[in-house]
Amino acid sequence: AQRVTQPEKLLSVFKGAPVELKCNYSYSGSPELFWYVQYSRQRLQLLLRHISRESIKGFTADLNKGETSFHLKKPFAQEEDSAMYYCALRQYGGSQGNLIFGKGTKLSVKP
Amino acid sequence: GAGVSQSPSNKVTEKGKDVELRCDPISGHTALYWYRQSLGQGLEFLIYFQGNSAPDKSGLPSDRFSAERTGGSVSTLTIQRTQQEDSAVYLCASSSRTGRNEQFFGPGTRLTVL
Numbered sequence: 126a127q128r129v130t131q132p133e134k135l136l137s138v139f140k141g142a143p144v145e146l147k148c149n150y151s152y153s154g155s156p157e158l159f160w161y162v163q164y165s166r167q168r169l170q171l172l173l174r175h176i177s178r179e180s181i182k183g184f185t186a187d188l189n190k191g192e193t194s195f196h197l198k199k200p201f202a203q204e205e206d207s208a209m210y211y212c213a214l215r216q217y218g219g220s221q222g223n224l225i226f227g228k229g230t231k232l233s234v235k236p
Numbered sequence: 237g238a239g240v241s242q243s244p245s246n247k248v249t250e251k252g253k254d255v256e257l258r259c260d261p262i263s264g265h266t267a268l269y270w271y272r273q274s275l276g277q278g279l280e281f282l283i284y285f286q287g288n289s290a291p292d293k294s295g296l297p298s299d300r301f302s303a304e305r306t307g308g309s310v311s312t313l314t315i316q317r318t319q320q321e322d323s324a325v326y327l328c329a330s331s332s333r334t335g336r337n338e339q340f341f342g343p344g345t346r347l348t349v350l
Contacts, residue, residue, distance in 0.1 A: 168239075169279075169327065196330040209278065223269055223292065224339065228278035 126153050129212050131227035138202050146197040146230045148186075148212030156214040158195040159224065160186055163209040172197075172210070175214050200235045207228070240264070240342035242328050248348045249318055257313040264296045268311050269339060270303055273325040282326075285311060316350045343345030 128151040158175040164225045175188040186197045213224040241260045270282040281295035285305040307309040329339040
């Protein structure tokens with residue numbers, strides 16, 4: 126079964142602390158992994174995708190096929206990082222297939 | 237340019253009534269998606285349109301749900317005989333064939349079924 130699991134509903138850290146949002150997936154083919162973010166009263170937007178191997182707003186994520194994970198990390202959290210984060214996947218090379226989302230993790234960064 | 241727009245932003249209806257939700261994708265985007273965001277359930281895929289191809293309806297939860305896309309642009313999601321469990325935020329997204337194929341999301345329609 127195709128599934129994305131985000132084990133933490135809520136993650137609370139202090140400003141300046143490292144943060145890791147966990148994502149594990151189950152997929153029979155070769156997946157393309159994404160992290161989407163939704164800030165308060167804003168629309169859902171793409172944060173980063175594994176094929177780009179980029180760092181956005183200080184966040185990075187590495188695809189670990191052995192552990193079927195795609196955890197999102199940032200070494201020093203900022204208050205403006207507080208948001209809802211969704212991990213998602215689709216068939217790699219599937220061009221425009223639908224995304225399969227996890228249930229999301231709410232990140233709260235305290236001052 | 238303008239992003240994906242959806243209307244209405246909020247809809248309150250009574251159980252058993254039909255509702256129509258509208259999505260205007262980004263101009264030139266050939267792919268259009270509908271998702272449902274329920275409390276505690278995350279985002280669930282509903283239906284996907286690609287150009288003039290037959291839509292992928294595999295995510296529709298029941299035959300009360302249907303969607304159409306006219307002229308390859310605007311899409312309407314219709315829910316017949318609404319139930320309380322249909323209450324959710326309905327999100328629309330669109331993407332192009334070129335570039336990163338990133339899905340751009342609309343602001344959503346919050347549906348409340350009383």
